[in-house]
Amino acid sequence: MSQNNENGKTMERKQIHSALVKAIGEMSNPALSADNPFFKSKYVPLSDILELARPILAKQGIAILQTPSVRYEQQQGNNTQVAVVKICTTIIHDSGETIEIEPFELKADKPTPQSIGSAITYGRRYNITSILGIAGADDDGNVTEQGNGQSQPQDNQQPQQPPQTAISSVEAKIISAVDDASPQGKEYVKVTLEKGSKKLQVIAIEPDMMDKSLKLEQNSVEKFHLKQEQGINYLVGIGEHVQQ
Known part of the structure; x- marks a missing residue:
């Protein structure tokens, strides 16, 4: 892989690739320490992932920069607004080499600060775990963003609800x-x-x-x-x- 320098010439990103390989080799899956009550599953909070990854990345001269942004779209057929969160991630090496990751977009459940903040955290966590090759949750494979802006399990299954058990x-x-x-x-x-x-x-x-x-x-x-x-x-x- 290569990138353009200021003179329009390409240069190899050998140093950042080598450093990233070494860092990933030291990574291990953090404990799934938080509960997701909707999908009856566990996940790793973003803070735990950063606590694990930062020292290992820093040892190899690597930093990860994540920039979130939000745009609002009108739902088709009604006047409801949907908040679309975009996460731009850049891997930076102390040699000056960088890797730009394809932006990750997802829709917040509601256009409220609480839902938008949760979507930003989820997007950052999803991107970092993908880059570092570690498991961030035991439910991510069951969740996808549908066109209605709701987080839904794949195969159009609804999130598991409490069964009709005794009250x-x-x-x-x-x-x-x-x-x-x-x-x-x-x-x-x-x-x-x-x-x-x-x-x-x-x-x-x-x-x-x-x-x-x-x-x-x-x-x-x-x-x-x-x-x-x-x-x-x-x-x-x-x-x-x-x-x-």
């Missing part, structure tokens, strides 16, 4: 309800409840439950209705109302 109820005090998003930008609300001396983590993924949980007063006591799947508690009702 349990608990009267507890709400400690916090915080907006969050999956690595693919899918928004949900993380709810922390307290029952006696024990704390319970609950996930609200349905819009109605997300809205209601965010409106609850801190330290108020309510009856919460839950479904559990693979160790994750999903909020399906508050008070006397249960969402079927």
Whole structure:
């Protein structure tokens, strides 16, 4: 591979290629330490990947520069805006040689700062793990961007939802309800409840439950209705109302 210099001549990128090969040879797969509640899977946070990669890359005189940008598109057939995130990645060597990576684009789940930020993080993580040849998640192969702007599993399967299992109820005090998003930008609300001396983590993924949980007063006591799947508690009702 070659690139043009200031005089329009080509020069070989031997040094950066050699350094990159050595760096990749030292890489190992980091632990999948974070949970994705939507796809019942685990992934490596971007911060863990950078903590692993930076010292190894620096030893070979390599740095990775990632520049995100966002543009807004109008959905066909309606007035809904879609946020398209673009990640431009450049590998830089201390010799002055560089490698430009093909820009990576993906659509945020919603045109909100939370979803856009999650999409940027996901895009950066996807690019870095691809460049370094390490595994960043056990679900990336199951997710692709469809034309409707939603992160969907391949073969048009919907994200796995809590099955119709038995509903349990608990009267507890709400400690916090915080907006969050999956690595693919899918928004949900993380709810922390307290029952006696024990704390319970609950996930609200349905819009109605997300809205209601965010409106609850801190330290108020309510009856919460839950479904559990693979160790994750999903909020399906508050008070006397249960969402079927």
